Amino acid sequence: MSLEDAFADGPAFIPYLAAGDPDYESSLEYVEALERGGADIIELGLPFSEPIAEGPTIQNAVVRSLQGGMTPTRFFEFVEDLDVSVPLVCMTYYNLIYRYGDEPGPRPFVEKAASVGIEGFVVPDLPAEESEPLREACDEFGLDLVFIVAPTTRGERLERIMEQVSGYVYVQARLGTTGAQTDVSDQTDSSLARIADYDVPKAVGFGISSGEHAERIVRSGADGIIVGSALVDIVAEGTSAARQTQSDDVATGHERGDDPQAVADRLETLARELKDGAMVGASQRPPHPERT
Amino acid sequence: MSLEDAFADGPAFIPYLAAGDPDYESSLEYVEALERGGADIIELGLPFSEPIAEGPTIQNAVVRSLQGGMTPTRFFEFVEDLDVSVPLVCMTYYNLIYRYGDEPGPRPFVEKAASVGIEGFVVPDLPAEESEPLREACDEFGLDLVFIVAPTTRGERLERIMEQVSGYVYVQARLGTTGAQTDVSDQTDSSLARIADYDVPKAVGFGISSGEHAERIVRSGADGIIVGSALVDIVAEGTSAARQTQSDDVATGHERGDDPQAVADRLETLARELKDGAMVGASQRPPHPERT
């Protein structure tokens, strides 16, 4: 299934997790839980040592995953080991793509990604201006290249991006970095309005943390929602609870129950809430969205 | 008796002590002991807070004396209270002379000094170039103004000094500051030779600490010897021993015997050794010193 197809049956729910956070095995379970919770596409983060576009939540996930031994090679194994059927998007920084394989350049990475079943990429530090080599490799191997459109992206820049984007466009809901927020940004509506005319699915991300957010955003016209930090928060809490438990075990023998299965269940629950919110939002949309 | 007269009967022994070191009463005893030991003239230091020409021994004496409450006014009382018959020379720094009395200028100080029986002054920071006002006041009240001649003083400078000096000339035995030394400087002989022609008593000071030194120096042609630090050392030792004793008293009840009388005795003993050395030196002099 291609990325665009995932938007065919109503709003797409696109969760993000960092692969290997906090360890390989748990992470496999967590990602699979997202599919059970209703994910239509999954964004899998391949952690980079300098995640300049991430807020603290995902920064910490990156640190955990790197400490757990995640590498590009392990990442591809991870994807192969995953038992999910929805399309997977690899989210990572350009240097890892560029350095993979024997020769600098994106082609070996893309080839390998294609071979393990990745459908597309999001590369936060690769603006349209610098994306040609990656774009070409993606074309060669039939992968999509998702671009981010920020609240500040307008005019010519916007056109240049929309010409190149495929799969879906990642609409950044607010300025700043990733991170769960308690409200929905007003910037979202105007961003969506700016790109309403382009014929590509529009998925909104950055800061969505509840079913209610999801509903509002889809009602405003988004074709999908992308949720990262709110989910990563669950992994982080589970991890620190598990660490706590380990020391508690020694001290009190008390079991807090934050085993990977419990975390996976909570992920599934939040996923479902978000997916349901998106569905409700879609059902409330004006019947004929004005697309000229 | 005038200063010059003190040189009439053979070599003059001129000891120095800081008045009021370490306290008023002990200091009276110490100065009187010097006379008993054979002093022909006594140099009494009036302590100044910045004794730039002194070495550590006399610096510390100055500190003790100031801490003991010595002031110019007390100094004059001290001179009045002293029971000695040899001439007294006041050794101090110019600012104390300059500031005494109601109006700046040396006259009030000199007048007062004369009234308590001081015979002359040594002012280490007052070179001949700046001495006119003091010289005039001394003339007015009939006091001598002793100048120091250093090993570096030659030619015109020397003449200028020798024109102004009265009482005796203070021949600085070596470069540097005051302080007892274990040897006699070679510079002494050449200094004495340089001023041999002038018709004024020549007293050598700076570093003389034993009868043997005294002997050598007088043998070389000095008309007198000036001894400060070696004597002050005795006061200092007595003072720290007394302090020691005070604390020992508390701790052990043991009496070290360094009462002022013992210190005075030691001063008298060293004074006698120095005076005797000077006499021996004089007796060994070539019968007709070559004075042209």
Added chain:
Amino acid sequence: MSVDGKFGEFGGQYVPEALMPAIEELEDAYERYVLNNEDGFMDEFRTRLRDFGGRPTPLQRADRLSERYGREVYLKREDLVHGGAHKLNNALGQVLLAKYMGKERIIAETGAGQHGTATAMACAHLDMPCEIYMGERDINRQRPNVFRMKLNGSEVNPVTVGRGTLKEAISETMRDWATNVEDTHYVIGSVVGPHPFPSMVRDFQSVISEEARTQAQEKLGRLPDSVLACAGGGSNTMGAFAEFVSDDEVGLYAVEAGGSTLEVDEDAGVAPNSASLTTGSEGILHGARTTILQDHDGQIMESHSISSGLDYAGVGPELAHLVDIDRVTAVNVGDDDALTAFHRLSQLEGIIPALETAHAFGYLEAVAGPDATDETDALGEFVVVNVSGRGDKDLESAIEETYERDIDIAPNMDEFTGGL
């Protein structure tokens, strides 16, 4: 000069989309104000550099070094610039540019604190609110600089992620910028980052070589045979080289920090040096394609140097390019030799250099000193060394590091073992 932001294969703009409009705005401002002196920007910049910054700095003959090395050794005295390093040339330029652009807030990253203090000074001078990001570990190592920034009215924001050093502070500042891009200018501290930063910072710093070139002509009637500068990000290097690049006869030497060894521990992700030009490889870091210290996978390595200002895993793209095309010779000097050079310059010339700067003198000693072998000596008869900064900030480190090593020319420092 590159206006498209590429230096051969290096350079570019690898930043989040949210920043791209700001970067385009900056590119535009750079071209108008810096390149075309619109509204007299460059005139005002040069005037302020002179009056506030203390320019021109002298090109001084180092008498005793000249004797030691048997040639004319001249020092370009950037240590005399206000704040004690070349850093102000850039900070003042960027803060002034931000003012021309109508920005209302300045942010900057700092490692050793030199760029931070320079930016804080420039902001106080030009009345701009300023926040500085600094790794928590650096904050603890460089407390006097933290205090100076606060005295100048800047806020200092501790960065606690990762190791808490420069790399993390840069990432954090980029995040702030991405959040507040509309009213905020990010003053990058070296010739690194996305275009137009590398070109713009070079242009602000090139006053160094502009002056040095004229001064060399005045003093010796000719151009130097070689110019030496230490390279962290490469701003003092590019500043000292820029006007000489087209003078083919002038040798240009970028001296990186060799750290404790040039060997790299890939598994631990640690390079015990920051000699990216020698031990690094091509990659993308902090917005530009350039030469960086990275492991086989492309993860950035922890660098190391005795001098925190050189302790950075990358280098400016233009410098990487000039090395690539053999116009600039990349060399390096280790911690021990840099420290020895620090003491030597202090004793022989009465100039206590920054530890960063000391690396450049370490190279001079290696090539031309009494223990050097002749064949390596291509520096020629007239050498200019860029004294990028003064060492007052490094006194504590100098004590600690000298104590750990056996630097035979160092003074006895027993009374300082406990620090200052």
Added chain:
Amino acid sequence: MSVDGKFGEFGGQYVPEALMPAIEELEDAYERYVLNNEDGFMDEFRTRLRDFGGRPTPLQRADRLSERYGREVYLKREDLVHGGAHKLNNALGQVLLAKYMGKERIIAETGAGQHGTATAMACAHLDMPCEIYMGERDINRQRPNVFRMKLNGSEVNPVTVGRGTLKEAISETMRDWATNVEDTHYVIGSVVGPHPFPSMVRDFQSVISEEARTQAQEKLGRLPDSVLACAGGGSNTMGAFAEFVSDDEVGLYAVEAGGSTLEVDEDAGVAPNSASLTTGSEGILHGARTTILQDHDGQIMESHSISSGLDYAGVGPELAHLVDIDRVTAVNVGDDDALTAFHRLSQLEGIIPALETAHAFGYLEAVAGPDATDETDALGEFVVVNVSGRGDKDLESAIEETYERDIDIAPNMDEFTGGL
């Protein structure tokens, strides 16, 4: 200019006879080399001041102070001189002169360590062995400066007598000189001491006013209405005033340290200030007749100031004379106001001044600031303030002293309570 060493009633040569020949030799050298430029001494001095010292220093318009005080406020930037203060002007001149005289050894006293570091730098630069006397208490208060002197290859001799501060260090240096007068030159750190020091130090420092006078003409086409400088011994003051003394229309203000109070405790022998020109009287100290802090008997009092460089019980005789004849106005600023001015300049202009220098700005605030009463304001429309030095040396003191007081404009410094 005085060649006989007298300024009205002040000046002279009140030193032990052993020193007089050296002083005559120095007088002779001063006349030949300094006054008559024999062997091109002054040319070499000026060249080294430029190349090694970083002269000329700018005369900078202080935009934000100009706004605050409603007039043109210009800063003479001696803080940019190598070493961070005007002190090098003099140290370099004297060490060079000693070389011309064939001396083989340099000694100097230092209080805060600024003159000591300047002398140590000059000695390293000119390859002269150097010993610095410094009170033990000052050594403990100014460890970074002690370390800098040692880095430059100087020996630092602790003086343990008395309170162990500047006064005692001067006496001790005089003693060394009296012992080693034949091969040694004593580099006095201010316009104090016996003739020819006051004139000679003034001449070395007068490059400040020479430059400032020309720069004022260039920038505003006229002379300033007033010049402000802080006064310890008075060397930066005399340097900043010298060329303006004959310009009757230029007001000259010497700002002394008012300390904690102008009241004096005669019995304890303590003046909690070092405002000799205001609270002192005529006397003889350290070789010259001048205005000093003394008790009724003529014993020198302990002075006090928050800034150790102003913490001296006397003042140069020429300055005392110029105040006596009403050519210079003596004023003073207390510890609190100086500290506030320190923070104000740091925040408004991006220049962290020495605490000494801050006193001059404290006076500007007192006369022209928002809380000033108009009638006292005689400074005029164009004011030059001499920024005698930078404050890097004072960071620790600033922390401590700010903490003890309630300086409302100071940044929050909680994290620095324990020092740097």
